[in-house]
Amino acid sequence: MSATKKVSTRGRPRAFDKEEALAKAQALFHAKGYDALSVADLTEAIGINPPSFYAAFGSKAELYGAALKRYEEKEGLDISGALAPDRPLDEGVATLLRQAADNYGSGAAPGCMVIEGARGTADQQACSQARRMLDMSRAVIDAAIAGREPERAELITDYIMMTMAGLSASARNGVPAERLRAIAAIASTQLSHHIEGIAPKGTKQ
Amino acid sequence: MSATKKVSTRGRPRAFDKEEALAKAQALFHAKGYDALSVADLTEAIGINPPSFYAAFGSKAELYGAALKRYEEKEGLDISGALAPDRPLDEGVATLLRQAADNYGSGAAPGCMVIEGARGTADQQACSQARRMLDMSRAVIDAAIAGREPERAELITDYIMMTMAGLSASARNGVPAERLRAIAAIASTQLSHHIEGIAPKGTKQ
DNA sequence: CTTTTTTTGTAGCGCTCATTACAAAATCCT
DNA sequence: AGGATTTTGTAATGAGCGCTACAAAAAAAG
Incomplete structure (x- = not known):
């Protein structure tokens, strides 16, 4: 159903749910703001280490962009x-x-x-x-x-x-x-x- | 006239005008915000070095407090x-x-x-x-x-x-x-x- | 099995931040 | 003059930041 769901890829499977992590990140960015929220805060909240974070989301700024988009879609007026x-x-x-x-x-x-x-x-x-x-x-x-x-x-x-x-x-x-x-x-x-x-x-x- | 003006103190005299420096700091805090303005920005704008900064104003947060007070007095509604x-x-x-x-x-x-x-x-x-x-x-x-x-x-x-x-x-x-x-x-x-x-x-x- | 591909954890990179030790310099007091 | 006192410039501190090298681990592909 979901068009973005990769069903079977090679390599070691990701150990966390990316959409779930994005949801957490969006809530944290919303609550604390971009500056006050560190990558360390994010990785700890998601329960992953920095390399997994950057492999999945690119950078803090990119993740913020995705979080903004998600916010507008799910919570926007x-x-x-x-x-x-x-x-x-x-x-x-x-x-x-x-x-x-x-x-x-x-x-x-x-x-x-x-x-x-x-x-x-x-x-x-x-x-x-x-x-x-x-x-x-x-x-x-x-x-x-x-x-x-x-x-x-x-x-x-x-x-x-x-x-x-x-x-x-x-x-x-x-x-x-x-x-x-x-x-x-x-x-x-x-x-x-x-x-x-x-x-x-x-x-x- | 000015009650806070020290006319003659001992020791080496301060090489910059404190009120002028406060005015500059207040303008910068107003323009850029607390987080985006570093102590290095402030000392450079005032034209002094960090020790002079801390001797005169205590800390970045203290200076911000003084800047807020000055703002309210000089520019407040x-x-x-x-x-x-x-x-x-x-x-x-x-x-x-x-x-x-x-x-x-x-x-x-x-x-x-x-x-x-x-x-x-x-x-x-x-x-x-x-x-x-x-x-x-x-x-x-x-x-x-x-x-x-x-x-x-x-x-x-x-x-x-x-x-x-x-x-x-x-x-x-x-x-x-x-x-x-x-x-x-x-x-x-x-x-x-x-x-x-x-x-x-x-x-x- | 071996190879290939991706993710994982550990550990650390370079950078900027606010802040300060330290000694020389400049002024007042006696 | 000779302390006493305060400011000055140089240089560095420890902490936190975003981010990454590296090799082991886990899956599919051959």
């Missing part, structure tokens, strides 16, 4: 679903922010792994990997909004990205999920009033 | 002024968020040094120093709001902290000051709509 073109825009934004609050506040590690990884401190390669993913998410949001509010798409997207980053930071600072939801509710209620209210003539001011 | 009790609350919040947008988006380094430092990755001591300052700022905001909206103080403070963190993150992600101001404008109108809209009973409208 459903942006396209929330902002589907057949739903009112303000309702879609509210759904998206509510999803973010739930997602960032629950689960093993608080906050968004991509958003937090994108402001990486030390390692530039790891940071830019997360930045690229964040930029792509922004592009998806922007495209969904540009279909309905082409004049104010950048502003609305800016506002959504700001709010998601703020929710992620608040989650990291220990604000529990229910309070995050209440914050997200403020951020999204009557957003349409604001959008329609500030510049009703369609001018960019 | 005027929270008490913005949320002064003689002004309408929504107007005060709008002023505060507008200040944050201006502050985070302009100047040498983007974002808030305290907010960004509070989610430090590797060094726990540095992170908790920034966290403590952030908690104190939150307490000031919370106290100013509790005087007017005791029932919803936590929620409103949560929302303001989330927005400031989001603005700081957006600034770090390259959003320019004028767009930050537009985002902050949406955020503050959202809040006043919500405050007036949800519970009009017995409180100021």
